[in-house]
Amino acid sequence: MIDYNDRKFKPVINSENGEVDSEMIFHYRQTGNIVTCRYSGSNITEGHLIALVDEQGVLNMRYHQINNKGEIMTGTCKSTPEVMHNGKIRLHENWQWTSGDMSKGLSLLEEL
Structure with a gap:
């Protein structure tokens, strides 16, 4: 299992x-x-995520956030880690809104 504690992406x-x-x-x-x-960020006033991590380091997460329009948005995400040549982690994310238009998307996060 990958230890994500205190890692920044x-x-x-x-x-x-x-x-x-x-x-x-x-x-x-x-x-x-x-x-x-x-x-938080320019589009998100406040957000939280919670996830379970499996033995391969895959994160099964749920998130909720308040955007800059004052809307509460929620979703699910599966983040699959890739350990890069420098030892840092890259997260390949497949997510879907469970509010709003219920659309799906992809994200890529890299460890700082």
Whole structure:
């Protein structure tokens, strides 16, 4: 299992229907197989995620956030890790809104 505790990630790619921006930093905390994170950015006033991590380091997460329009948005995400040649982690994310238009998207986050 990958230990995500105290690792920081920055988005490098996000689908147009997402609200995450490239300036956001996700600072993960982990206890056992539970990962949490609080985040915000230019499009998101306040956001939280909670995930279970499996033995391969895959994160099965749920998130909720309040966007800059004052809307509560929720979704699910599966993040699959890739350990890069420099030892840092890249997360390949497949997500779907469970509110709003229920659309799907892809994101790519890289460890700082």
